[in-house]
Amino acid sequence: MNLHTHITFALAISLVLFHGNLELAILVGIGAALPDLDREYVFTSRAIFSRFQLHRALFHNLFFAGIILFFNQYLGLGVLLHMALDLLTSPTDRGIELLFPFGRFIKNFKIDYEGNIKRSKSFMWLLEDPIVLINRTSDIGLRESKGMPWLRVYGPFKNSRLADWTIFYTSFIFIQLFEANNLIGWWEDFIKILFLKYTFITIGIILFYGVGEVWRKRLQFIRLTNFAKAIIAGTMTLGVALLIFQGLELYDPFHLNSYLIKATALAFLSFILGILIAAIHLRLKFKEIVM
Template identity: 45%
Template sequence: MNLNSHILFAMAVGMAVFHDVKICVLLGIGAALPDLDREYILTNKLSLAKHQLHRALFHNIFFAFGMYLFNPFLGLGVILHIMLDMLTSPTDRGVEVLFPLDRIIQDFHLDYDGILKEKRRILWYLEDPLRVITRTTEKELAPTSKSPWVRVYGPFKNSRIADWTVFYSSIIFLILFDSQDLVAWTLQLLLALKQYFPLITGIVLFYMGGEIWRRKLQSSGKGRTIIAVLMLSGVAVLVYGCFRIFSPPSFIFDEIKTIVFAILSFLTGVVIAFVHVKKRHKIATL
């Protein structure tokens, strides 16, 4: 989904659930964070495209949980962003929700020619739909070789009907939800934007520099240093703004116990499932 759709959708959810303009803005800011993993100027310079970090580095459950521990509302914004991107097509690269753990296993059992790989180690089940991706996606998002299917894809394309439906519906909802006192809501919104000005400024600088590079300068390679300074300035201001709103959630003993039990149950379940599948199918595929 487009960045504007992510931000407005998160703000609409924030107003619907919390009825608080400041929280609404924080969710919108959180929803803008995952796309910071887009390489922009680094793609050609460091050949980072082969690592496929976009829709992976900050689009996973571990980053979302980390942001939740830093500030719950930023974390919720990140989660809403990831949920929307899980609905996007292979062309847009979906979401790699288990990054970086999913990359520990780098091979797959079945490719698109129907060839089966019989190996003793654990494998992902399917090959990523490389043929579709390389023909339809942007150059810097295209994988450079065959890889396992570890991303979550949906049916929708960026900047098409579904994307713009989210955008316009979120605007309409925000207007209707606060239509009884729209002036007061607008004033509260302006105050919230002022309070979180460093965060917003950092986000704007980063994406403005990145999009200018991607749309205008990337083909020629000119202006790389200026764009780099602009984007790094944005990151610095954003980090400063984040630490100003550092507010970790307070956990009680029962919540900590539940988390520990969940982790232990998951790890034990993985071991039992491995033994079960290996014994039944002779090959361990995820």
Template identity: 60%
Template sequence: MNLHSHILLALAFGLILFHNDITLAVLVGIGAAIPDLDREYVFTKRKIFAKYQLHRALFHNIFFALAVTYFNFYLGLGIFLHMALDLLTSPTDRGVELFFPLGRLIKNYELDYHGNIRKSKGMMWYLEDPVSIINKTADPGLKEIVKMPWIRIYGPFKNSRLVDWMIFYSSFVFIQLYELNHLVKWWELFLYTVFVKYIFITIGIVLFYFTGELWRRRLQFQNVNNKLKYIIIGVMALGLSLILFQGIELYSPMRPIINFNTLALIILSMLIGLFLAYIHVRLRFKKVTL
């Protein structure tokens, strides 16, 4: 989904969950802006970026989201809301690679996109990624240059189409109606929080995404000189630095929900369960498909 849809929906959720606490709601909105830092805003050949397929993976996975949640619960909540929306998007938009990078440890798949069965001695994913659809419809930096297993989660909706814009407008309208009794005061507090209290993060987000989108959508297809490239890199680096500069102040580790012993038991149980499941599936089907 579009970045503004992510931010507004997260802001609306924050207001509901935290009883009109604008500061906490804004933090949830900031968190929702974080995952798209893994877009193809890099100065490298598009084929190289496409080879590693980092968008909707590097900062769109459950491990990154949990790490940020530990750093600051409200930022983490925003990331989870962002991921939930992107789970609804199509293969063209690349869905979400929820278990990156662990999912990439297994590279084989059993069934290709045309229904042909492939043989492999090791563990396999079940399906091939729908490469023909992706390479016909995705942005240049998101096309797959090698065949890959279907390890992403896709939905039925397209970025920047009806559902995306419905979420954006609905979230905006909801916020106005939800705060209707004191709307002017709410806007004053909201603008103060965004442009005064979190001014460095706000400027950083605007600089990074505006410049990155300018490069991604236009300049990378033009014959730009090195001087302009360095300016763009500098602006994006400045934006990211401002985000990190003030973001460090938001460190507020949440108390563990479960203790270490329970966590160790969970991990041990999962490892034993994986081993038993592997033996079970291998004996029954003579091959191991996830």
């Protein structure tokens, strides 16, 4: 989904969850802007980006969401809301890779895109990613340079089409109606908090995504001097630096009490034992282990 859709949707949801608390809603909106920091921008060549497939993976996974959640619960909620929307997007937009980077430790897949079946004694994913569809319909930097396992979660919707814009306009209209009793005052407070309290974060986001999108959509397709590329990269780096600089002040982790800590530890132990037993079970029954 588009960045403005993610942010507006996060604002609408959090205004309801936190009973109109605008400052918390803005934090959630900032969190919703974070995952797309893994876009295919000027820092990496298209060939390298295509090889490693980092967009919708590096910052669109459960582990990144968990880290942000424990750093600041409101930013973390924004990340999760962002991921929830991107789960709905198609293979053309690359969905999201929930288990990155651990899912990539298993490189084999049992059934390729043509329906051919492979045999292996090692762990395997079931299917090959739909490489033909992806390479015919995705942006250059998102295309796969070789066959990969189907690690991503895809949905039926296309970025910047009806579903995307419907979510944006619905969220925007909802906010206006939700704050209708004091809408002008709400907008004044919104601008003050955004540009006065979170000045560096706001400027950082604008610099990074503003320059990055111009690069992605236009400048990368024309011949630029190394100096021009350095200016672009420097501006985007400044944006990230400003975001991190003020972002470090937002430490407000999700607190686990002793009950939740115990439950989490038991769940993790149960998962480790469960996957080991399941692997042995599959090896004995099918002579192979398919995820």
